[in-house]
Amino acid sequence: xxxxxxxxxxxxxxxxxxxxxxxxxxxxxxxxxxxxxxxxxxxxxxxxxxxxxxxxxxxxxxxxxxxxxxxxxxxx
Numbered sequence: 001x002x003x004x005x006x007x008x009x010x011x012x013x014x015x016x017x018x019x020x021x022x023x024x025x026x027x028x029x030x031x032x033x034x035x036x037x038x039x040x041x042x043x044x045x046x047x048x049x050x051x052x053x054x055x056x057x058x059x060x061x062x063x064x065x066x067x068x069x070x071x072x073x074x075x076x
Contacts, residue, residue, distance in 0.1 A: 003062045005055050009036035009044050012062065019062055026050060026058050 003012050003019075009028075012019055013036075027048055036044065045055045 001066070003041075003059055003066065005042040005045075005059055006040050008038060008040055012041060016066055019065065022058065022061050022065060026054060 001015060003015065009023070012023075026045075027050060028044060029048075035047075039047070041059070042052075042055055045051075045058070050058075
């Protein structure tokens with residue numbers, strides 16, 4: 001499952017609660033407030049003064065996190 005900025009904060013945290021560390025690192029300090037249920041990630045970021053470029057970076061970081069370690073080629 002991939003995360004996108006149109007998912008609610010609660011939906012995102014339901015994928016993996018540890019995502020809260022990434023969100024907090026971007027200044028999202030009220031992750032478990034009542035608005036998290038209805039606000040999309042993009043809306044919540046707007047309220048916290050986070051610009052669109054940083055939202056995209058946050059989504060990429062979350063998707064990297066939930067995607068697990070990247071496979072690397074064995075030296076041949």
